[in-house]
């Protein structure tokens with residue numbers, strides 16, 4: 403994809419978790435074309451190798467990969483140390499890992515609910531705490547994390563996932579407050595419905611768009627503008643309206 407509105411500097415260094423995410427891919431491709439270097443982390447080795455080869459072909463200056471189940475938080479300290487030892491500093495840390503969970507089990511099975519919280523919230527908090535310490539020292543850069551519009555109001559269809567993303571969004575607000583004086587941007591990216599493997603089994607995907615359609619918003623957010631970004635833009639007024647629906651009415655809606 404091309405996005406001429408994004409004023410990319412050449413050769414950025416990125417630390418990317420959930421690097422095989424369908425949403426992350428067009429973002430990384432765009433930066434690869436500007437000779438970015440990548441430290442990529444995901445679980446599935448084959449998919450990760452394919453993404454690394456793709457980014458190299460598109461112009462990435464350097465691509466390092468590490469396979470890790472990010473719910474193993476005891477491994478995070480070594481992971482972040484290794485990444486910074488390899489690249490020195492990072493311009494952007496981009497966290498894109500996440501799961502929706504099995505919708506039929508997650509409301510009835512505490513283990514499934516815990517997996518959703520660990521993947522979407524606990525693992526991100528652990529990584530962000532380590533990354534924040536590094537970015538605070540380097541006094542520059544952007545920490546960008548994909549949360550979700552699902553965190554704006556709990557709904558019966560996905561409140562476990564939504565509560566993890568809500569917690570993550572509030573964590574990012576506090577982190578932004580902490581890192582402001584160090585000159586570090588902390589961006590919460592809130593997509594609506596995006597057509598990716600994560601949503602392919604959902605029966606309803608209102609106003610769904612392709613990942614490449616939201617990549618320009620994500621790329622811009624790395625550099626400037628609001629640090630809480632709804633994408634596509636129309637999800638901001640939609641979620642404002644949904645938050646305002648009075649509870650007695652909301653309980654009767656099939657959302």
Ligand SMILES: NC(=O)c1ccc[n+]([C@@H]2O[C@H](COP(=O)([O-])OP(=O)(O)OC[C@H]3O[C@@H](n4cnc5c(N)ncnc54)[C@H](OP(=O)(O)O)[C@@H]3O)[C@@H](O)[C@H]2O)c1
Nearest residue numbers: 420422423424425444445446471472499500550596598600
């Ligand atoms: N699609 C949507 O409609 C939508 C809307 C709002 C927010 N989001 C958020 O956007 C982000 C990206 O999702 P996506 O739609 O691009 O889905 P996706 O293509 O399924 O990507 C999910 C990514 O998360 C990684 N991941 C999951 N569990 C992991 C774990 N335990 N350890 C390490 N990596 C793990 C996956 O790696 P492996 O492939 O190696 O397992 C994959 O790279 C997620 O945070 C999601 O919650 C998505």
